[in-house]
Amino acid sequence: MHFVIIGAGPAGSQAATDAARLGVEVTLIEREVVGGAANLWDCVPSKTMIATGGAMTDVGRLEQMGLGRLEPTLDLPALKRRITGIAEHLERATTEVLRRQGVRLLRGTGRLTGPRTVLVEGPEGTETLEADAILLATGSRPRVPAWAEPDGQRVLVTRDAYPPPELPEHLVVVGSGVTGVEFVHMFTSLGAQVSLVVSRQQVLPGKDPEVAAALEEEFLRRGVQLLKGARAVGLDRDENGVTVHCHDGRAVRGSHVLLAVGSIPNSAGLGLETAGVEVSESGHVPINHHCQTNVPHIYAAGDLSGKLPLSSVATMQGRKIAEHVVMGHTAAHRHLNYDKAPSAIFTDPEIADVGLAEAEAFASGRKIRVTKVPFSASPRALIAGDTRGFVKIVSDPATGVILGGSIVGRNASELIAVLAVAVTAGLRVQDIVDSMPVHPALAEALAEAAD
Numbered sequence: 001m002h003f004v005i006i007g008a009g010p011a012g013s014q015a016a017t018d019a020a021r022l023g024v025e026v027t028l029i030e031r032e033v034v035g036g037a038a039n040l041w042d043c044v045p046s047k048t049m050i051a052t053g054g055a056m057t058d059v060g061r062l063e064q065m066g067l068g069r070l071e072p073t074l075d076l077p078a079l080k081r082r083i084t085g086i087a088e089h090l091e092r093a094t095t096e097v098l099r100r101q102g103v104r105l106l107r108g109t110g111r112l113t114g115p116r117t118v119l120v121e122g123p124e125g126t127e128t129l130e131a132d133a134i135l136l137a138t139g140s141r142p143r144v145p146a147w148a149e150p151d152g153q154r155v156l157v158t159r160d161a162y163p164p165p166e167l168p169e170h171l172v173v174v175g176s177g178v179t180g181v182e183f184v185h186m187f188t189s190l191g192a193q194v195s196l197v198v199s200r201q202q203v204l205p206g207k208d209p210e211v212a213a214a215l216e217e218e219f220l221r222r223g224v225q226l227l228k229g230a231r232a233v234g235l236d237r238d239e240n241g242v243t244v245h246c247h248d249g250r251a252v253r254g255s256h257v258l259l260a261v262g263s264i265p266n267s268a269g270l271g272l273e274t275a276g277v278e279v280s281e282s283g284h285v286p287i288n289h290h291c292q293t294n295v296p297h298i299y300a301a302g303d304l305s306g307k308l309p310l311s312s313v314a315t316m317q318g319r320k321i322a323e324h325v326v327m328g329h330t331a332a333h334r335h336l337n338y339d340k341a342p343s344a345i346f347t348d349p350e351i352a353d354v355g356l357a358e359a360e361a362f363a364s365g366r367k368i369r370v371t372k373v374p375f376s377a378s379p380r381a382l383i384a385g386d387t388r389g390f391v392k393i394v395s396d397p398a399t400g401v402i403l404g405g406s407i408v409g410r411n412a413s414e415l416i417a418v419l420a421v422a423v424t425a426g427l428r429v430q431d432i433v434d435s436m437p438v439h440p441a442l443a444e445a446l447a448e449a450a451d
């Protein structure tokens with residue numbers, strides 16, 4: 001059995017490693033970076049920049065911790081080296097894992113030339129591979145609207161901004177999804193003035209309104225200008241800056257603009273038509289619950305599959321596909337419930353959620369019990385000098401089973417793991433109370449909310 005995978009991001013690398021470990025011959029094709037372009041050129045660098053901004057914020061809190069003042073200065077070349085160094089380290093680590101499992105890694109661009117053939121064009125020439133099973137895991141790239149021409153200097157897509165050539169004096173961020181709000185946080189904490197073009201009436205459309213309101217309040221406290229209900233439709237660039245024009249005549253001027261208007265799947269040029277693989281209007285490749293496309297031996301995963309675009313989900317899909325390719329129906333079915341995947345937004349305060357949201361339950365008329373505990377009374381939050389935020393748990397009033405929850409505050413991205421386990425395993429609120437969290441720890445607020 002020969003399993004050919006196009007794209008070595010979280011989805012492709014995990015599928016390759018697991019399938020090879022299960023004894024199959026695997027060839028993995030990657031054109032840019034082993035570990036994934038969206039993952040190592042967006043996800044990880046954005047979190048790295050946020051960590052540096054977080055360190056600057058912590059320095060600003062020194063006096064409150066009983067220490068003298070410090071005035072940190074940003075060293076852009078050092079930050080660049082740190083970001084590149086982390087991505088290179090992770091690329092080497094992933095390559096080494098693949099090598100140890102005996103995966104054949106081919107550098108180049110892959111495309112289907114038929115239902116069971118893949119053509120690879122790379123630095124070493126071209127090669128045609130015959131495959132018994134194929135995984136398409138080509139990821140996505142930043143969407144560039146027709147009215148903008150990124151130049152890597154003043155008009156930036158996310159991948160130009162880790163960090164940009166100079167720290168913007170005033171950054172205009174277009175788009176207030178997860179990426180947009182993380183960039184607002186990143187650049188305000190590094191000292192830039194920021195304006196945010198918000199197409200709806202709240203940042204993070206689709207998220208719990210109370211959570212979005214907490215973030216907006218923090219942005220306003222930092223002096224961020226929010227242009228609500230504004231859709232960017234054009235921009236003018238001159239020597240000194242950029243003006244972004246909105247559909248309702250409003251305009252906002254800054255020294256730089258960052259486009260955070262979503263991603264597009266890498267499906268063009270993949271030869272899908274030659275194999276009869278269906279593709280949606282948005283360019284995603286639809287899959288069933290086994291991650292198979294309409295052609296059963298061709299699978300798709302990660303951002304290309306149009307499911308929840310998260311590295312964690314892509315990795316899980318890769319694992320599931322490897323088992324299905326190698327063991328078919330003999331493997332225990334690994335059910336992937338996208339509604340139960342936790343996610344986090346790395347702003348300050350952090351935001352994390354899992355499972356059923358309060359607003360969602362009310363909209364569907366489902367009876368729920370909601371308990372909320374602020375961190376203001378948490379001894380650990382007081383010790384850390386940061387009492388912002390809260391824990392909210394959504395449970396079934398009849399059984400006490402935990403259906404979901406959200407956390408706003410320090411380390412929310414770590415704390416959510418407790419609720420994620422509860423939601424996945426069908427635990428009850430009493431189970432959290434009985435787990436006796438460490439004292440003093442932020443997790444005590446989880447037990448209190450559950451109590």
Ligand SMILES: Cc1cc2nc3c(=O)[nH]c(=O)nc-3n(C[C@H](O)[C@H](O)[C@H](O)COP(=O)(O)OP(=O)(O)OC[C@H]3O[C@@H](n4cnc5c(N)ncnc54)[C@H](O)[C@@H]3O)c2cc1C
Pocket residue numbers: 006007008009010011012029030031032033034035036037038039040042043044046047108109110111137138139140158179263266270301302303304308309310311312313314
């Ligand atoms: C700004 C930003 C921040 C994010 N932050 C987070 C986060 O904090 N947490 C989280 O879980 N997710 C985050 N994500 C989402 C996450 O990065 C993606 O969901 C994840 O990387 C998708 O994995 P993938 O394997 O589908 O794609 P990718 O990681 O993009 O990997 C696909 C690979 O396929 C290669 N490829 C494409 N076409 C071909 C071809 N024809 N031949 C050969 N190779 C090809 C590409 O070069 C790429 O390396 C973030 C995304 C963005 C944009």
Ligand SMILES: NC(=O)c1ccc[n+]([C@@H]2O[C@H](COP(=O)([O-])OP(=O)(O)OC[C@H]3O[C@@H](n4cnc5c(N)ncnc54)[C@H](O)[C@@H]3O)[C@@H](O)[C@H]2O)c1
Pocket residue numbers: 145174175176177178179180182197198199200205230231232233260261262263308309310343344345346
């Ligand atoms: N921390 C994380 O886990 C993390 C971070 C970043 C991205 N991601 C993943 O990437 C996915 C995509 O997030 P995203 O924020 O990049 O894209 P998105 O599509 O979720 O958000 C883009 C936003 O831009 C707005 N927009 C589009 N055109 C606009 C215009 N002309 N003017 C003003 N606003 C405009 C849209 O209305 C939307 O709200 C997320 O769902 C998430 O899965 C995850």
